[in-house]
Amino acid sequence: MDFASFVTGFVDGEGCFLISFNKRSKLKSGIEVRPSFSISQHKRNKKLVEKIHGFFRCGAMRFSRRDENYKFEVRSIHDLCTRIIPHFKQFPLQGKKQNDFQIFAEICDLIYQSKHLNSKHLRHIITESYRMNESGTRRYKQAELLRILDEMKI
């Protein structure tokens, strides 16, 4: 049994690679970009979430009373780029989630280089992000974010 391959299998079903956006008028670009990798499980599966947390040696676990889920989440761009992304390059996802991952890895790399502070790159980040997580819902429409970007001068 290879636990690293097991983790990739589990994440292929249950994990989430997400780039989310928030309006932040205090930022020059007007838009905050927030990448995250997460796994949520019902509390009955807490031990497995802890085991995966231990495996990646970064991120944090928290409990949501609303849905009785434990969520393991990594938001630090450093941890994403040095621990999470290298794992999934070495042990690749086998399903549709591989598409999400590839976009996610590319965007994290841009953020790690601070390129999201540049309007051209941020535009690219927004359009690429909206090609991820087909089944999910988003707070803002893509056009709305791009409009904010057009109004800013960065």
Place this chain on the structure above:
Amino acid sequence: MDFASFVTGFVDGEGCFLISFNKRSKLKSGIEVRPSFSISQHKRNKKLVEKIHGFFRCGAMRFSRRDENYKFEVRSIHDLCTRIIPHFKQFPLQGKKQNDFQIFAEICDLIYQSKHLNSKHLRHIITESYRMNESGTRRYKQAELLRILDEMKI
């Protein structure tokens, strides 16, 4: 990357080991016992389901229009006992689903030996099955099945 370990990881999140029951007045026991192992995925992940189907070399895939899912399912007791169960003994589940699996494997073994045709064993199968799949719903209450069993003479 070890695909066998990957499969176990994927199943730990997305797979289902189930023992279901149907009332069958034509059977001596009055109750049909049906074990199954299955994985359901949205059609966008069809290729991965096909890959897992190919890995186990048994069972069948079918499409459900209702939820746009592909389901890979193994119902044959022979295939369950000679292909599915040995895999998860060699590459063990790491989460709560391991409990379900252990009960499932024990019950399949009894069925493979035709012990479910015996009232005492069938009673055991019913009570053990109802300890599986905590989050699921069941057509019949356990007490109802046991009552049917009490009324039959096997």
